[in-house]
Amino acid sequence: MKEDEDPRAAAPSLEKREQQSGRLPGDRYVRIVRPGGREFKRQGGTYLATDRVFTARGPVAGAWDRLRTTLIGRRLGSDAEADERVSKKTGLAILASDNISSSAYATEETMRILALAGVGALTLTMPIALAVTAVLAIVVISESRVIRAYPNGGGSYLVALENHGVIAGLVAASALLIDYVLTVAVSTAAGVAAISSFVPAVHEHRVLWGLALIGLITVGNLRGVREAGVLFAAPTYAYMAGMVGIIAFGIFRVAGGDIPSAPLPPVPFPEAGTQALGVLLILRAFASGSVGLTGSEAVANGVPSFKPPEARNAVITLFIMGTVFAVIFLGITFLATTIGIRPDESELETVNSMLTRSIVGAGTPFYYYVQIATAIILLLAANTGFTGFPRLASVLANDRFMPRQFADLGSRLAFNTGIVVLALTAVVVLVAFGGSVTALVPLYTIGVFLAFTLSQSGLVRRWYRLRNPGWRISIAINSIGAAVTGVVLVVVAATKFALGAWIVLIVLPILVLLLYLVHRHYQDVHDALVLPTLELKLPPSVPPVVIVPIARLDRAAVQALSFARSISPSVKAVHVSTTREGAEAFRKRWAKWDPDIPLDVIESPYRSLLTPLLHYIDAIDKADEQPITVVLAEFVPRHWWEFILHSQTAFRLKANLLFRRNTIIIDVPYHFEDGARIT
Amino acid sequence: MHLKRILVALSGASVDPDVIRYAVTLAKPTKAELIGVHVIEVRWNLPLDAVLENELNRGEELLDSAVKIAEQAGGKLETELLQAREASAAILDTARERQVDLVIVGMPYRNRMGKTYVGKTVQDVYVGATCAVLAYRQEQPQ
Numbered sequence: 001m002k003e004d005e006d007p008r009a010a011a012p013s014l015e016k017r018e019q020q021s022g023r024l025p026g027d028r029y030v031r032i033v034r035p036g037g038r039e040f041k042r043q044g045g046t047y048l049a050t051d052r053v054f055t056a057r058g059p060v061a062g063a064w065d066r067l068r069t070t071l072i073g074r075r076l077g078s079d080a081e082a083d084e085r086v087s088k089k090t091g092l093a094i095l096a097s098d099n100i101s102s103s104a105y106a107t108e109e110t111m112r113i114l115a116l117a118g119v120g121a122l123t124l125t126m127p128i129a130l131a132v133t134a135v136l137a138i139v140v141i142s143e144s145r146v147i148r149a150y151p152n153g154g155g156s157y158l159v160a161l162e163n164h165g166v167i168a169g170l171v172a173a174s175a176l177l178i179d180y181v182l183t184v185a186v187s188t189a190a191g192v193a194a195i196s197s198f199v200p201a202v203h204e205h206r207v208l209w210g211l212a213l214i215g216l217i218t219v220g221n222l223r224g225v226r227e228a229g230v231l232f233a234a235p236t237y238a239y240m241a242g243m244v245g246i247i248a249f250g251i252f253r254v255a256g257g258d259i260p261s262a263p264l265p266p267v268p269f270p271e272a273g274t275q276a277l278g279v280l281l282i283l284r285a286f287a288s289g290s291v292g293l294t295g296s297e298a299v300a301n302g303v304p305s306f307k308p309p310e311a312r313n314a315v316i317t318l319f320i321m322g323t324v325f326a327v328i329f330l331g332i333t334f335l336a337t338t339i340g341i342r343p344d345e346s347e348l349e350t351v352n353s354m355l356t357r358s359i360v361g362a363g364t365p366f367y368y369y370v371q372i373a374t375a376i377i378l379l380l381a382a383n384t385g386f387t388g389f390p391r392l393a394s395v396l397a398n399d400r401f402m403p404r405q406f407a408d409l410g411s412r413l414a415f416n417t418g419i420v421v422l423a424l425t426a427v428v429v430l431v432a433f434g435g436s437v438t439a440l441v442p443l444y445t446i447g448v449f450l451a452f453t454l455s456q457s458g459l460v461r462r463w464y465r466l467r468n469p470g471w472r473i474s475i476a477i478n479s480i481g482a483a484v485t486g487v488v489l490v491v492v493a494a495t496k497f498a499l500g501a502w503i504v505l506i507v508l509p510i511l512v513l514l515l516y517l518v519h520r521h522y523q524d525v526h527d528a529l530v531l532p533t534l535e536l537k538l539p540p541s542v543p544p545v546v547i548v549p550i551a552r553l554d555r556a557a558v559q560a561l562s563f564a565r566s567i568s569p570s571v572k573a574v575h576v577s578t579t580r581e582g583a584e585a586f587r588k589r590w591a592k593w594d595p596d597i598p599l600d601v602i603e604s605p606y607r608s609l610l611t612p613l614l615h616y617i618d619a620i621d622k623a624d625e626q627p628i629t630v631v632l633a634e635f636v637p638r639h640w641w642e643f644i645l646h647s648q649t650a651f652r653l654k655a656n657l658l659f660r661r662n663t664i665i666i667d668v669p670y671h672f673e674d675g676a677r678i679t
Numbered sequence: 680m681h682l683k684r685i686l687v688a689l690s691g692a693s694v695d696p697d698v699i700r701y702a703v704t705l706a707k708p709t710k711a712e713l714i715g716v717h718v719i720e721v722r723w724n725l726p727l728d729a730v731l732e733n734e735l736n737r738g739e740e741l742l743d744s745a746v747k748i749a750e751q752a753g754g755k756l757e758t759e760l761l762q763a764r765e766a767s768a769a770i771l772d773t774a775r776e777r778q779v780d781l782v783i784v785g786m787p788y789r790n791r792m793g794k795t796y797v798g799k800t801v802q803d804v805y806v807g808a809t810c811a812v813l814a815y816r817q818e819q820p821q
Contacts, residue, residue, distance in 0.1 A: 017728050017762075019727075019728065020772065020776075022768055022769070022771075022772040023771065023772055023775060024768070026764075027763075027765075027768040027769075027771075027772060028727060028763075028764075029718075029727070029761050029762060029763035029764075029768065029769040029772060030727055030728045030761065030762040030763070031759065031760075031761055032735070032760040032761065032762065038743065038746070041739055041743070042732070042735050042736050042739050043736065
């Protein structure tokens with residue numbers, strides 16, 4: 001290339017313009033040729049990679065691609081992101097299923113604690129349910145303000161981060177991440193338990209069933225938010241319809257004076273109770289009922305999943321969710337206490353089942369409908385974790401608190417890394433706790449209330465700082481929210497500590513520390529790599545010192561040496577031999593070939609090839625201040641399975657040199673077809 | 680006539696999809712190759728190999744959609760994007776170079792003073808081609 005030529009003109013291009021002469025003297029024309037075919041498309045001044053670049057090459061890749069497409073679906077372009085947003089109807093199903101499903105067991109959890117003080121204490125179920133609903137109302141109103149203040153999602157994490165600082169933000173984020181994992185584990189375990197009520201054989205292999213169900217929900221979510229919504233919407237609405245129907249019919253019967261008779265549970269709690277009814281027991285009952293509040297944070301965290309106007313749609317969904325939960329929870333509690341249903345100590349039959357049985361009769365189609373719908377929604381509540389965790393992880397990854405892979409959208413515009421990591425973690429938790437709901441539940445809810453408290457108090461600080469119109473009302477609402485959720489947090493942590501909540505309190509600070517360390521690493525990398533200014537010119541290049549390890553004098557070696565000579569005049573070949581005869585034979589052969597490249601032959605009587613070579617490179621490096629370039633001749637077999645027939649010394653050397661300072665490794669692969677170019 | 684190779688001239692007009700489907704129908708019995716050609720006409724005040732971003736984008740898009748239409752019709756279309764001073768000359772030269780047996784050109788339904796209007800490119804291809812030429816005139820829109 002001449003000095004005055006623009007180096008960019010000689011650079012390889014995706015587009016070639018071939019001048020063609022026509023039949024007549026003036027009929028010249030230009031053919032625009034794309035070596036890459038239709039894999040790249042012009043778009044303004046840039047090239048756009050089309051879906052053709054993903055066309056599988058080879059039968060194995062093709063089979064894998066077909067399997068992947070069957071399971072997960074075809075790839076979606078980034079412009080389809082708007083189509084992947086969910087409506088309020090679908091959003092309610094995928095983001096609120098956890099909270100709504102809690103209504104199936106919140107009443108029972110409260111009653112089971114109160115029943116310890118005797119049947120008479122069950123009269124307190126309704127007041128406690130009202131208190132839980134009041135807390136939910138405060139949470140919903142407060143969360144709606146979080147959505148309006150932070151419409152880009154992130155929920156409690158962002159609020160705490162901006163208003164309380166990094167540590168509080170990380171505490172909120174860690175608490176939510178832990179809770180999402182537990183949501184998946186608990187919901188799956190509860191769903192399997194509900195199935196085993198119908199099919200007792202399932203109980204024996206409940207962990208395996210749990211794993212299979214987590215796998216199923218994982219695949220559903222890898223297909224993208226919209227498809228997951230379509231898959232999971234029907235069961236949520238079926239449950240809502242079933243519960244509202246049973247409550248309406250029950251109230252109709254009670255209002256008409258036709259109060260159904262209460263069925264006796266298989267193993268009733270002792271009439272007189274085993275514990276005294278004190279403040280602590282009432283607080284425990286309240287804490288157990290508060291399990292119904294879990295999942296209410298998912299909507300605020302998932303605002304960007306909604307169709308525009310995102311914030312408005314999220315707020316409406318949040319209010320619908322709160323209303324649906326309150327109607328079902330209070331309806332079940334009212335009917336259960338009015339009819340006089342008592343919880344079953346053996347956990348063989350749920351309060352929900354007994355209530356449905358007493359209102360519509362056992363064995364009726366509606367009874368089975370409600371039970372099956374309840375089992376499915378309990379199972380699908382796990383999906384809320386799959387919606388919340390990957391999104392929160394992506395926000396953390398964008399803020400450099402989690403590995404960057406968590407922020408990458410997969411082929412279906414879902415956060416695949418987050419989905420897979422959540423599934424694997426939930427699997428570990430499920431296996432560790434043997435798939436038992438009773439063992440898992442005490443770990444639950446602490447994270448949610450910790451995040452709530454931090455976000456509510458964070459908003460108080462925000463309103464005080466900004467002092468926008470109406471700031472006093474906002475402060476009042478969020479102060480009440482912070483106080484109430486803070487009290488619930490203390491109550492839940494105190495009453496569940498010995499039962500397993502301590503595990504969360506240990507894991508939480510460890511996770512905070514991990515997130516912090518990840519951030520520090522990214523900060524260090526940023527400081528080391530960032531260009532201070534764009535006025536920087538490319539530094540003048542000096543030809544490097546090149547070492548070419550040669551195992552045999554063959555075509556691959558010749559190709560590597562030829563390349564090494566093309567990048568520098570300072571090339572040295574090195575051969576390691578395990579025998580004296582071998583070393584001598586190689587030296588003679590080299591001298592006969594005479595490539596005008598100096599050769600060092602090393603004899604290795606301890607038969608190691610790699611270690612002497614690494615030490616040789618060290619020695620050369622000490623003698624020369626320039627970076628060392630090692631050019632490796634690597635033979636590439638025709639098929640992947642042929643790799644095991646070769647020692648792959650080049651590969652091992654590459655692995656050893658990867659972290660060596662001041663060393664550039666260049667791999668010169670030699671394929672079978674390359675032979676034609678050398679002869 | 681045993682067709683081995685058919686060139687389809689594509690201008691981006693509304694008649695193009697009909698022309699492609701018709702070409703696929705003609706190519707099927709003899710498994711003839713189909714070559715879709717779009718020519719970007721370069722004004723005389725510009726160099727012949729000037730990079731005309733908008734025209735290139737449009738040309739690529741219409742060739743992409745032509746490939747899809749051919750696939751939907753059960754055929755396979757190879758495409759070429761050319762730049763020339765006159766589209767007809769480039770079409771004729773490509774037809775000669777690729778040794779095509781038939782050139783198909785599309786004529787959008789157009790009337791001038793009650794007479795069917797045949798564009799200059801169609802006329803020049805008709806007159807200058809050494810192989811068979813088929814001009815596909817679009818139906819009168821309903």
